[in-house]
Amino acid sequence: MSNDFIQLIVFFVVLFALAIPLGLYMAKVFQGEKTFLDPIMGPLEAFIYRICGIDAQKEMNWWEYALSLLAFSFVGLFTLFILQLGQGYLPLNPQGFGGLKWDLAWNTAVSFTTNTNWQAYGGESTMSYLSQMAGLTVHNFVSAAAGIAVVVALIRGLSRHQAKTIGNFWADLTRTILWILLPISLVGGMLLVSQGVIQNLSPYLTVKTLQGANQTLAMGPVASQEAIKMLGTNGGGFMNANSAHPFENPTPFSNLVEMLLLLLIPVGLTFSFGKMLKDAKQGKVIFGAMLILLVLTLGTTYSAEIAGNPLVSKIGITGSSVMEGKEVRFGVVNSALWATITTATSCGAVNAMHDSLTPLGGLSPMLQMMLGEVVFGGVGSGLYAMLLFVILTVFIIGLMVGRTPEYVGKKIESFEMKMAILAVLIPSACILLGSALAVLITAGTSSILNPGPHGLSEMLYAFSSATGNNGSAFAGLNVNTVFYNIILSVCMLIGRFSPIVLVLAIAGSMAGKKITPAGAGTFQTTGGLFSGLLAGVVLIVGALTFFPALALGPIVEHLLMLAGKAF
Numbered sequence: 001m002s003n004d005f006i007q008l009i010v011f012f013v014v015l016f017a018l019a020i021p022l023g024l025y026m027a028k029v030f031q032g033e034k035t036f037l038d039p040i041m042g043p044l045e046a047f048i049y050r051i052c053g054i055d056a057q058k059e060m061n062w063w064e065y066a067l068s069l070l071a072f073s074f075v076g077l078f079t080l081f082i083l084q085l086g087q088g089y090l091p092l093n094p095q096g097f098g099g100l101k102w103d104l105a106w107n108t109a110v111s112f113t114t115n116t117n118w119q120a121y122g123g124e125s126t127m128s129y130l131s132q133m134a135g136l137t138v139h140n141f142v143s144a145a146a147g148i149a150v151v152v153a154l155i156r157g158l159s160r161h162q163a164k165t166i167g168n169f170w171a172d173l174t175r176t177i178l179w180i181l182l183p184i185s186l187v188g189g190m191l192l193v194s195q196g197v198i199q200n201l202s203p204y205l206t207v208k209t210l211q212g213a214n215q216t217l218a219m220g221p222v223a224s225q226e227a228i229k230m231l232g233t234n235g236g237g238f239m240n241a242n243s244a245h246p247f248e249n250p251t252p253f254s255n256l257v258e259m260l261l262l263l264l265i266p267v268g269l270t271f272s273f274g275k276m277l278k279d280a281k282q283g284k285v286i287f288g289a290m291l292i293l294l295v296l297t298l299g300t301t302y303s304a305e306i307a308g309n310p311l312v313s314k315i316g317i318t319g320s321s322v323m324e325g326k327e328v329r330f331g332v333v334n335s336a337l338w339a340t341i342t343t344a345t346s347c348g349a350v351n352a353m354h355d356s357l358t359p360l361g362g363l364s365p366m367l368q369m370m371l372g373e374v375v376f377g378g379v380g381s382g383l384y385a386m387l388l389f390v391i392l393t394v395f396i397i398g399l400m401v402g403r404t405p406e407y408v409g410k411k412i413e414s415f416e417m418k419m420a421i422l423a424v425l426i427p428s429a430c431i432l433l434g435s436a437l438a439v440l441i442t443a444g445t446s447s448i449l450n451p452g453p454h455g456l457s458e459m460l461y462a463f464s465s466a467t468g469n470n471g472s473a474f475a476g477l478n479v480n481t482v483f484y485n486i487i488l489s490v491c492m493l494i495g496r497f498s499p500i501v502l503v504l505a506i507a508g509s510m511a512g513k514k515i516t517p518a519g520a521g522t523f524q525t526t527g528g529l530f531s532g533l534l535a536g537v538v539l540i541v542g543a544l545t546f547f548p549a550l551a552l553g554p555i556v557e558h559l560l561m562l563a564g565k566a567f
Contacts, residue, residue, distance in 0.1 A: 004302075004333035011259065011337065019264050023271030023283075029179045030152045030172070031276060041178040048174055056174075059165035062508025065153055066501050068169040069146055073113055073497070076142060081109040083135045084127075093128035094203040100126065107485035112136050114496035115143035115378060117229070117236030117348055117471040118488065120480040124218035124239050129201055136236060137225045141185075144232030145176040147380030150500050151269065152176075154384050155276045157507030158408050161515040166507045181232060184264070188227035191257050196250040199223040222247055230261035233378040235348030235471040243338075243351040244327060255330055255351065259338060262347050266376035269383045277408060281526035286386055288531035293375040293538060294344055297364045302336040304361035311566050325356020336361070343368045346378030348471025355458070355474040359558035362474070363550060366461050369468035370431060371542045372424065372499075378469060384503045386534075391420040391506070393530070393537045397523050407525060409515040416506050423502040427467045427495045428545050434463040434491050435549065443483035449476045453560070457553035462488065467495035 028035050049056050060068065083090075084105040088098040100108070104120060111118040112135070121127075127136070149172035156166045193199055202219040209215050222238045226248055229236060239245040249255055270290065274283025305326075326335040335352035342349050343365035354362060368375055374386040391405075391412055398405030398412070405412040438444030438459050448455040458477040465472055466488040473479070479488065524530065560566075 004306075004331070007333055008298075008337065011256065014256075015260055015263055015267060018260065019267035020271050022264060023268035024275055026180060026265075026268060027272040027275035029175055030155075030272070035179065037179055037183060045174055045178055049170075052170070054170045054174075056168055056171040059168055061165055062153075062157075062504045062511075065166055065169045065507075066504045069149070069500065069504075070497065072142075072169075072173070073146065076139060077109050077113040080112060080135045080139060081105055084108060084131055087128045087131045090128065090130050092130035092133070092201065094201075095128070097126060097128050103482045103485040104480060107489045110489040110492050111471065112139035112234070112236065113143060114469050114492045115147055115232070115234060115346060115381070116466060116469040116492045116496070117234045118466055118473070118492065119236055119240075119471070120485060120488075122240030123237055124204075124220070129220055132225060132238060133221055137221075137228060140225065140228040140232050140234040140236070141177055141181055142173070144228070144234065144379045145173045145181060147378055148176045148180070148265070148269070149173050149380065150503060151273075151380040151384040151387075152276075154387060154503055154507040154510075155273055157509070157511040158387075158410070159277050160511045161410075161513060163511040166504070166511055180265070181228065184261070185224075185227040185231055188231060188257065188261050189223045192223045192226055192254055195254040195257075196246075197223040197226055197254060198247045218247070226258070227261065229349060230258045230347065231265065231379075233262060233266065233345040233347040233382075235342065235346075237349065243349050244353075249351060252330060255327075255334060255338075258349070258351075259334075259341060262345055262349070263341055263376060265379045266345055266382045269380065270376075273383060279408070279526070282408065285526055285528075285531050285534070286383070286390070288528065289534040289538070290374070290376050290382075290386065292531065292535045293368075293371075294340070297344065297368055297375065298337065298340040300364040301340050301357070301361050302333065304358045304364070305332050305336045307358070309358055309561060309566070311561065311564065325353035327351045339365050340368075341376075342472060343470060344373065344375035344377070346373045346381055346469045346471075348465065350472055353475060354461070354472060355476045359454075359457075359554040359561060362457060362461070363554035363558075365472070366457070366464055366554065367542060367546070367550065369461075369464040369470050370428070370546045371538055372427060373468050373470060374538060381469065381499075385423075385499065386538075388420045388423050388499075388503070388506075389534060389538050389541070390525070391416055392424070392541070393534050394523070394525065396537065397533065401523060403523070406516070406522060409518065410510055410513045411516070415509050419502045419506045419509075423499040424541065426498045430467045430491050430494050431460070431463045432546075432549060434467070434487055435459050437487070438463070438484075441483075443481065447478040447481060447484060449478065453553050453557040456549075457557065460549055460553050463491055466491040469496050 084100045086099055107120055152172050153166040199221055200219055204219050205217040206214055225238050239248055243249040270283045270287040274280035338351045372385045376382050377385055394405040394407045395412055395417055458474040461474040462477055
């Protein structure tokens with residue numbers, strides 16, 4: 001166990017050592033300051049603006065920003081949908097895969113457009129190389145960049161005063177891809193190739209096993225998709241086994257690199273936030289609240305998995321943990337850490353089977369998705385979702401001390417509160433109502449492979465993953481049906497775009513406000529007390545909203561496990 005703690009300490013030390021300077025660098029990029037990549041990316045940026053007819057200097061108000069993002073996203077969605085339907089007639093398809101069924105193609109197009117990367121298919125047996133590269137990988141870049149653009153617009157709204165604009169969506173999108181996502185993905189991809197992650201356009205190989213049977217080995221451009229899959233908190237695997245497949249994640253070092261890529265930008269953005277506000281303490285407070293929640297959830301998952309299932313001893317297996325479904329190459333600690341951070345962010349990549357987690361071990365990742373994945377969260381989306389909780393927290397504090405709630409010198413009024421409440425409630429309602437509908441109709445219950453509370457947990461997990469734009473799954477639920485492909489795609493769209501529009505509305509409102517200097521009665525939002533209060537509000541909102549559903553799923557399953565019953 002001491003070795004496990006050493007691994008965790010090394011991981012977090014390396015993560016923070018990389019993420020903090022990255023956060024300061026990203027702040028420079030979005031503020032238009034000089035960086036070492038300007039000589040390369042500057043001319044390329046200008047060329048893109050010229051051929052696309054973009055005036056990068058023309059700023060937008062919040063609704064223009066939102067319309068641009070929505071238009072860009074939905075054009076990309078339908079383009080990917082058509083590409084999947086017609087992939088059987090297109091090149092770079094050495095295995096001769098045909099087009100996807102309409103419902104699966106629609107679900108997948110929505111999934112990758114919304115940065116969810118939910119997969120109701122096996123990648124190596126379904127998608128051509130063209131679909132993987134020109135479709136899925138491209139969306140990994142642009143959906144991640146769109147999320148970062150939204151939080152940058154919100155930061156501008158908080159930092160400006162009496163302004164009508166919050167930036168230019170096309171400029172923010174372009175700079176995010178050129179200055180941040182492409183360079184880091186290139187370095188990450190090369191590191192992964194050095195470890196044995198495959199990158200080719202070869203047809204699949206058929207080899208003889210030691211037993212003399214034929215086995216087909218999938219080939220393809222995996223490393224290039226793997227890097228941005230993790231960096232952009234996308235999560236969609238080239239292979240069906242995702243990062244548990246040795247062609248995606250072959251060594252302990254590749255496992256470390258992928259986990260670092262996953263958290264690098266979400267952690268770094270908290271420091272970008274402080275830098276862009278010209279108040280580093282504001283970013284550190286949010287970082288502190290996120291870290292508190294991450295430690296709590298990681299501790300829950302790790303302790304549940306290291307204890308294992310007591311029923312296993314009854315069938316003659318002894319040991320301190322249960323390795324079924326775990327990443328046997330890397331041990332329980334790396335499976336627990338990966339499961340925690342992939343659901344803390346909106347990534348969804350897996351290196352172990354979440355359906356095999358103990359009831360409490362599975363509850364922790366599920367709860368993180370239900371909370372809106374604010375525990376660092378997806379690239380951009382995690383920070384703007386946490387800022388919604390910041391608004392709720394300062395409002396609650398204002399009620400307690402009898403003062404008008406303020407944040408960074410600006411008053412939080414009824415409009416901001418309405419938008420924040422809606423942004424929290426709409427995804428929550430989507431999770432609960434979607435799960436309730438699936439439980440009530442045959443089209444939903446017929447896909448359950450496990451009876452009892454575990455089957456309910458599989459449903460809750462699926463709707464939480466889709467609405468939270470995560471993409472991971474318990475995998476004990478057959479979701480490649482017309483019902484699940486359609487209803488989960490609706491949840492993905494609501495979970496992605498309703499908060500984005502509401503956040504941009506808040507950004508526009510805050511940009512137009514005056515900044516009032518802090519007075520003697522102003523509650524400070526830059527200390528450890530506020531970090532604790534913020535983390536507490538996140539947990540209380542989650543508990544009040546989802547405890548009844550969780551009690552019927554993983555909690556009752558845990559109690560029944562202790563009583564000697566398994567599902």
